[in-house]
Amino acid sequence: MATNLLKLNNIKTELMVVASPSQSKEVGDVLLNVDGCTIRPSQEVRNLGVILDCNLSLQAHISSTTKSAFFHLTNICRLRPSLSDPVAETLIHAFITSHLDYCNGVLYGLPNKALDRLQRVQNSATRILTNTKRWQHITPTLKHLHWLPVKSRITYKILLLTYKSLHTLAPQYLSDLIQQHSQPRSLRSSDKNQLVTPRSRLRTFGDRAFCVAAPTLWNSLPLHIRQAPTLETQAQMEHDPPGSLTLQLQGMRLSTSNKSVEGYTYNSFTLQLEGLNVSQESTYPVFLFILFSYLFIIVANLGLAVLVFVDKSLHQPMYLLFCNLSANDILGNSIMLPRLLIDMLRLPSERLISYYECVVQAFTSHMFGTTSHTVLMIMAFDRYVAICNPLRYAVIMTNRMLITLTVSAWGVPLVLVGILLGLTIRLNRCRTLMKSPYCDNAALFNLSCESVFINNIYGLTFTVVLFTASIGSMVLTYTKITVVCLTSKNKSLNSKALKTCSTHLVVYLIMLFSGMAIITLHRFPQYSDSRKLASVLYHIIPSSLNPIIYGLQSKEIQNFLSKLFKSNKVLASK
Structure with a gap:
């Protein structure tokens, strides 16, 4: 030098x-x-505007492209109300499509996860141009605009360069990379205009090279496209007539499928609930039924809780623990039912909910179901101590024990449901429509296009552990109570056990079968409407029957109410 x-x-x-x-x-x-x-x-070098990395993953190049594209999209979105459709489309092609198409041949062979980021850019540009809502499918709009998805644009670019190389319309260095297939003797396949596909060693590197990708894609084209005499003829053949944007590439019809381009809204914070599917004639009867059920739940459970705290004779562990069930019924239904009633009076397209409100609703819904099990479990423990160890009942069921049981009944669901929702929140969302009457964990993680394997494993483990612990504790508790009642000759003890335990057992069975009905219907997608109705009734039926069953079976509550009504009659007569 x-x-x-x-x-x-x-x-x-x-x-x-x-x-x-x-x-x-x-x-x-x-x-x-x-x-x-x-x-x-x-680790990275830039050449002609393309950022290459040492592993050829091109993640840095994709990040730079998406960052620049979203910056321009933000500015176009601000100006969109003042722009006509042709002007807006011109701006999008100038600032967005040109970035997506520039040197996109180097992206061939990358996994779908990497190309999905570029697809989101195109989907966002399409929504801005056509004013398509976030919860609406993007595939029909792309077909209407005759816009190829990103992956098909890459394939089309390589095929276009291949055609130009074969007809001396491309630089010589590209033409030297491909070789036409020739037979030593005349065969029927001699006039098929195929290319020689060289062997490659590594799929992640060799198969992505132009000398391998070009012959592979070219040979998979139909014969009438490979034999197109001019570039205009080939371009016309590769596109179907307007109305079905279908490509004859790779030997098959590649439609702009829902899986590849649909619904990427880059973590939209506005979601759409499908709600209850009821006929127009049934809307108001169902609305009134849910409304009066909700009012009854609030009045009955709140009244029973106030009654327990007012009457000193009801300051017993059994009734104090039951107040947890009343509080859970009020909280769980107050978050879900009012929102469901409002959505019933709206059009399906107007049933929108913010992402954060949806997460809170899903958390409350799962807390309601899990806490119902844990509260009934600690109430079963109380009945076990009262009947099997009546002499030690006052020593065991102290105020400290009541606080411990109450904290456990609410703390365990708080941790389990917190982990359940935490695993769902970490996922990126690519959809906005939830096919459920209200937000729950399954509806939330179904909005993601990422792997939900961990969510399914934890959700299944969570359900199995909860039901095993719940049913196991009930079976063990009532087995011991039954043995004590059968071996004891004390009729008053047996009568008390039958009255209090039957009340608790009926409440538990109603809650258990209501929950199992939803789980069973999840396995039958054809009964989706029945599952939605069952999930709503799961909140309404147990919460409505709990105060009725305990109020009718409890002698202390009956005595208090009878005294209250008698005193009112005496005051009225005076």
Whole structure:
């Protein structure tokens, strides 16, 4: 370099070693010494606007493209109300589509997860141009605009370059990379205009090279496209007539499928609930039924809780623990039922809910179901101590024990449901429509296009552990109570056990079968409307029957109410 009066510019000279992650560890640190200057390898280099990395994952290039595209989309969105459709489309092609199409051939062979980020850019641009709502499917809009999805645009670019290379319309260095297939003798396949596909070693590197990708895609095209005489004819053949944007690429019809382009709204904070599917004639009867049920739940449970705290004769562990059940019924239904009633009077397209409100509703819904089990479990323990150890009942069921049982009944569901929702919140959302009457965990993680394997495993484990502990404790408790009652000759003890335990057992069975009906109907998608109704009734029926059953069976509550009504009659007669 010195003899040619040249000098190396360290700032503008970069070295990059391209290898897989495992091979990079074997290669180690590579240093290049040129004329006394040491050049260290770089992780990323930029060439003609494309950011290349040492693993050829092109994540940095995709991130740069999406960042720039969303910046321009934000500005276009602000100006959209003042722009006509042709002007808006021109701006989108100038600032967005040009970025997506620039050097997109290097993206061939990347996994769908990497290309999905670019697809979201195109979907967002489509929504801005056509004013499509976030919960509406984007596929019909793309078909209407005749816009290919990102993955198909990459394939089309490679095929276009291949056609130009075969007809001397491309640079010579591209034409030298492909070779037409020739037979040593005349065969029927000689005139099929196929290319030689060289062997490649690595799928992540070799198969993505132009010399391999171009022949692979070209040979998969139908014969009439490969034999198109001019570029305009080929482009016309590759597109179907307006009305079905279908490509004859890779030997099959590649439609803009829902799986590849539909619903990417980059974590939309506005979601849509499907709600209850009831006929127009049944809307108001169902609305009134749910409304009066909700009012009855609030009045009955709140009245019973106030009654327990007012009457000192009801300051017993059994009734104090039952107040937890009343509080749970009021809280669970107050979060869900009013919102459901409002949505019933709205059009399906207007049943919108914010993401944070949906998370709170899902958390409350699962807390309601889980706490119902844990409260009935501690009430079963109270009945077990009262009947099997009556002499030690006052010693065991102290105020400290009541506080411990209450904290456990609310703390365990809080932790379990918190983990359940935490695993769902971490997921990115690509959809906005929830096919359920209210928000729950399953509806939330179904909005994601990522893997929900961990969510399914934890949800299944959560359900199995909860039902096993709940049913197991009930079976064990009532088995011991039954043995004590059968071996005891005390009729008053048996009568008291029958009255209090039957009340608790009926409440538990109503709650258990209501919950199991929802789980069973989840396995039958054709009964989705029945499952929605069952999930609503799961909140209404147990919460309505709990205060009725305990109020009718409890002698103390009956005595208090009879005294209250008698005193009112005496005051009225005076």
